Amino acid sequence: MDIMENITDIVQIKHEVLRRTAKHAFDGNLYEEYDKIPYEMIEGIKPQFRCCVYREREIVRQRVRMAMGKLPMDVLYTDADSAQVVHVIPCACEGCPITKITVTQNCQSCLAKKCVKACPFGAITSTPHGAVIDQSKCKKCGKCVAACPYNAIVEIERPCIKSCPVKAINMDENDIATIDPQKCVNCGACVVGCPFGAISDVSMMVSVIDALKKQDKEVVAMVAPAIEGQFGAATLPQIKQAIRKLGFDDVYEVALGADMVAYNEAAELSERRAAGEPMTSSCCPAFVNLVHKHFPALEKYVSTTVSPMVAVERYIRSIRPGVVTVFIGPCIAKKNEVMGNYVDEIDYAITFEELYAMLCAQGIEVEETEEAPEDATRYGKGFAVSGGVTGAVAQVLSERGEDANVKAQKCNGADECRKALMLLKAGKLPVDFVEGMFCVGGCMGGPATLMEIQKSKKVFDTRLGGAESVVENVESKGLDKANVHRHA
Amino acid sequence: MDLMVCVGSSCHLQNSRDVIKRFKELIEEYHLEGSVELKGSFCMGHCADAGVCVKYADEIYSVRPETADEFFKTTVAKAD
Numbered sequence: 077m078d079i080m081e082n083i084t085d086i087v088q089i090k091h092e093v094l095r096r097t098a099k100h101a102f103d104g105n106l107y108e109e110y111d112k113i114p115y116e117m118i119e120g121i122k123p124q125f126r127c128c129v130y131r132e133r134e135i136v137r138q139r140v141r142m143a144m145g146k147l148p149m150d151v152l153y154t155d156a157d158s159a160q161v162v163h164v165i166p167c168a169c170e171g172c173p174i175t176k177i178t179v180t181q182n183c184q185s186c187l188a189k190k191c192v193k194a195c196p197f198g199a200i201t202s203t204p205h206g207a208v209i210d211q212s213k214c215k216k217c218g219k220c221v222a223a224c225p226y227n228a229i230v231e232i233e234r235p236c237i238k239s240c241p242v243k244a245i246n247m248d249e250n251d252i253a254t255i256d257p258q259k260c261v262n263c264g265a266c267v268v269g270c271p272f273g274a275i276s277d278v279s280m281m282v283s284v285i286d287a288l289k290k291q292d293k294e295v296v297a298m299v300a301p302a303i304e305g306q307f308g309a310a311t312l313p314q315i316k317q318a319i320r321k322l323g324f325d326d327v328y329e330v331a332l333g334a335d336m337v338a339y340n341e342a343a344e345l346s347e348r349r350a351a352g353e354p355m356t357s358s359c360c361p362a363f364v365n366l367v368h369k370h371f372p373a374l375e376k377y378v379s380t381t382v383s384p385m386v387a388v389e390r391y392i393r394s395i396r397p398g399v400v401t402v403f404i405g406p407c408i409a410k411k412n413e414v415m416g417n418y419v420d421e422i423d424y425a426i427t428f429e430e431l432y433a434m435l436c437a438q439g440i441e442v443e444e445t446e447e448a449p450e451d452a453t454r455y456g457k458g459f460a461v462s463g464g465v466t467g468a469v470a471q472v473l474s475e476r477g478e479d480a481n482v483k484a485q486k487c488n489g490a491d492e493c494r495k496a497l498m499l500l501k502a503g504k505l506p507v508d509f510v511e512g513m514f515c516v517g518g519c520m521g522g523p524a525t526l527m528e529i530q531k532s533k534k535v536f537d538t539r540l541g542g543a544e545s546v547v548e549n550v551e552s553k554g555l556d557k558a559n560v561h562r563h564a
Numbered sequence: 565m566d567l568m569v570c571v572g573s574s575c576h577l578q579n580s581r582d583v584i585k586r587f588k589e590l591i592e593e594y595h596l597e598g599s600v601e602l603k604g605s606f607c608m609g610h611c612a613d614a615g616v617c618v619k620y621a622d623e624i625y626s627v628r629p630e631t632a633d634e635f636f637k638t639t640v641a642k643a644d
Contacts, residue, residue, distance in 0.1 A: 106573075145572035146607035158568040158605030158619065278606045282573040419571065419604035420588040423581065 085125065086273030087429075092117055093136060094281065094433030097143040101285040102437055106144070113140050135168045143279050159415035160257045161277050161408055162264060168274035171251030172234045176216045179207045182228035194223035239269025241490030241514075242370060261365035263490065263514050264408030264523030277408045277524070280424040281434065287400045287423070288323035294396065297324045298388050300405035301331040301452070302460035302519040305535030306428055306526045310442040312450055312539065318442040319404070322434055330403070331452030331542075332555070333388030334359070334459035334468065339550045340381045340560050341465075342472035345482065349508050354500065356510040357465045359383045360519075361413035363493055363512030371497045377510070382560050384459055385410065389422050391558045400424075404431050406522030409514070427524030451553075453543040460536070461518040462488040466511045468546060475547045484509040489516035567591075567600050567640060570617035572607035580616040582629040590636045600640060 096113050100106040114133035118124075126132050138148040142163070150166045183206035191207050192200045199213035200220060207229070209220075221229045236253050237245045244259035245266060253274065255266075266275045287295050297319050304312055316327040337359060348355045358364055358379040367374050382390075385403050392401060403410055403425040414425040435442065455471045458464030466484040474480035485507045487493040493512045499505040515521040520536060521529045543549045550556050569575075569584050584602065591600050608624060610617045615626040620640060627635045 141607075144574075145576070146574075146611070147609070158566070158603055158608070160606070280571065283571065283576040286573070286576060415571070415604035415606070417603075419569070420584055420602050424571075 086271075089117075089136070089273065090139065090276065091429065091433055091436075093139040094143050094279070094430055095436045097140055098281060098285060098430075098434045098437035101282045102289070102434075104289070106282065110140055110144065111137070113137075131167065135165060138165045138167060139276065142276050144282050145278060145280055147278065159412050160255070160260065161262045161411045161415070162255060162260060162267060162275060163278065164253045164255055165274050165276060166252050168272055169252045169270075170272050170274070171247070171253075172236075173251065174232050174234055176233060177209060177214055177218070177221065177229060177231050179209060180228050180230055181206075182226045183207050183224075184226055184228070186226070188225070190223040190225065191220040191229060194219040236266045236270045236275060239265045241265060241494060242366065259369060261362045261369060261514070262409040262412040263362035263365075265490065267408060268523045277411065277427070279426065279430055280411065281426050281430040284402050284424050284426055285434065287402075291323075293398060293400050294325040295323070295400040295402060296326045296328060296392060296396070298328045298330050298333075298385060298392070298401060298403050300385075300403070300407070300410075300460065300519060301329065301334065301457040302406045302522060302525065302532075302536075303404070303428065304457065304460070304539050305520070305532030306406075307442045308527070308535070314442055318435060318440050319431070321440050322438060324402070325399070328388055328392055329450065329452045329456075330384045330388050330405070331456035331459065332549075332553075333384030333386070333391070334456035334465075335453050335546050335550050336387040336391065336555045336558065336560055337381050337384050337459075338455060338465070338468035338472050338546050339556060341379050342469045342476070342478075344379055344381060345469060345509060346473070346478060353377065354505070354508055354510060355379050356500075357512055359459060359465060360513050360515075361407065361409040362490070362514035363487075365409065365412070366490075366493055366512070366514065367497065370494075371501055374497060374500055377500070380562050382562055383413065384456070385413070385425075386418060386421065387558065387560045389418075390560065391555055393421075394558050402426060404428065406519050406525040407515075408523050428522075428526050429524045432526055450542055453546050453549045454540045455546050456549075457540060457542060459518075460520050461533070462486055462513050462516075463511070464518060465513075466509060469509065472546050475545055482509050483507045484511060486511045486513075488513060488518070489521075490514050565600055565621060566603050566619075568603045568605040568608075568619040570606070570608055570610075570619075571604045572611070572617075574607070574611040575616045578616045579629050583616045583618070583627055583632050586629060586632040587636065590633065590640075594636075594641050596641070 100109045114136040118132045123129050148165045189202050197213050199210045221231050244256045246254050248254050319327045356378050389401050400423045411425045414422045455468035463486045470480045470482050485496050487496045517529045608617045613626040615628040618625045618627045
């Protein structure tokens with residue numbers, strides 16, 4: 077497999093921790109061996125990334141805890157929301173000592189001194205060696221940044237704070253990053269954003285492996301449509317076969333749940349259109365969290381249809397009661413959706429990263445497995461990309477002979493989601509349907525994917541086959557009988 | 565009020581799933597659907613205790629599947 081090829085050291089370390097944890101869990105000796113993982117991974121006494129090997133091992137030790145479903149040791153348990161998935165690993169945080177406005181070497185010590193004149197606080201002095209900012213006077217207004225003709229003054233923010241779309245990251249008295257669980261939507265942007273890998277997501281992988289090994293109940297996987305393209309050239313049937321080899325009794329496509337959601341959401345949209353009120357999508361958990369935590373007044377507009385994950389889970393449970401259900405996706409926020417709202421329905425949610433670690437631990441090569449049939453339509457699969465939900469809902473409307481010309485606002489990424497909700501709140505968004513996807517590009521751009529979206533999207537687009545009619549697919553499979561409304 | 569059950573790997577081995585299942589049934593039996601919300605939780609740092617870690621009204625308890633009924637009756641049903 078050519079995945080992980082162009083991956084940074086951070087993702088490699090995370091993968092290596094997950095892989096070794098998975099291996100020990102499969103081998104049944106995790107509780108005897110887990111404290112050896114830091115020593116297996118970091119040998120000798122010469123540090124590779126940090127100040128010393130002891131700190132490197134401590135960081136690995138905390139990562140192993142998270143891989144085992146525990147919080148980092150130094151996070152205050154009492155302060156954390158129980159379903160909070162994203163956590164800072166304090167020992168890995170470098171406390172980036174960044175002063176926000178900095179003069180760079182581009183400064184030519186010019187005569188114009190536009191920066192000095194632009195500063196309303198008299199914080200800048202010009203010296204023969206370049207402009208100097210008195211940080212005690214600087215109010216970070218940014219006027220000098222705009223004024224410099226050489227672009228020599230830059231505004232830099234801590235990458236974690238910059239990456240967070242909901243301003244949930246702060247610093248404690250030691251400059252260590254902290255997450256405010258009241259604001260955090262668990263999107264995982266900071267997990268990707270921190271260049272030191274000091275923020276990570278807690279895993280349910282070990283419990284999944286335990287359920288697979290126990291074999292007292294059937295365990296079924298539900299894979300998100302964004303999996304297409306994650307394993308390079310491997311096809312979806314091949315990926316499903318590889319997942320079966322891990323010990324899953326069956327693999328369902330969440331895209332089938334997306335067909336069910338489109339089927340129901342189209343009817344819901346027709347009703348709301350008739351009543352003259354807008355509706356937003358409800359499939360993206362970070363978007364739903366954004367509405368819930370930051371725009372509570374708009375909650376009434378969120379579609380009451382469950383997410384495709386929950387829809388397909390209820391279908392599976394209706395035909396195979398008593399199975400253990402495991403969602404596998406590119407998404408960190410899905411773990412929060414399961415923990416916070418559906419812990420009594422869905423058993424576990426894991427990510428593609430965790431799936432890949434499990435496959436590597438068991439030495440399963442995806443390409444080598446044989447073919448198997450697919451279940452969903454191309455429209456259900458389309459839920460994985462920006463614009464796909466709107467497309468599927470419009471498709472159902474057109475199949476039913478209704479007005480398929482949906483006035484939609486497709487929000488591609490957190491910034492567009494926030495902007496649209498702000499307009500909606502102000503009554504200035506004249507659309508019928510708001511499609512909220514918190515990650516840029518849709519789920520394929522999710523924080524726990526294995527492949528850059530530019531690469532995976534190419535494969536995804538060529539594979540967009542499957543059944544053509546959503547209504548037919550849903551009704552012929554009897555999917556319209558399952559309850560897909562919130563609070564069953 | 566949130567009734568949180570740990571689903572971390574240690575509590576999973578102590579059968580946290582069975583505790584969740586029983587709590588779901590008990591919430592229905594006592595008709596507490598409106599006031600008690602069942603939620604999952606990651607590790608709350610009490611792995612060494614003898615049962616599954618459960619948090620209710622800011623207190624941490626240790627519950628086993630066979631003590632779930634008694635716990636629910638004395639702590640959850642009583643408080644509401």
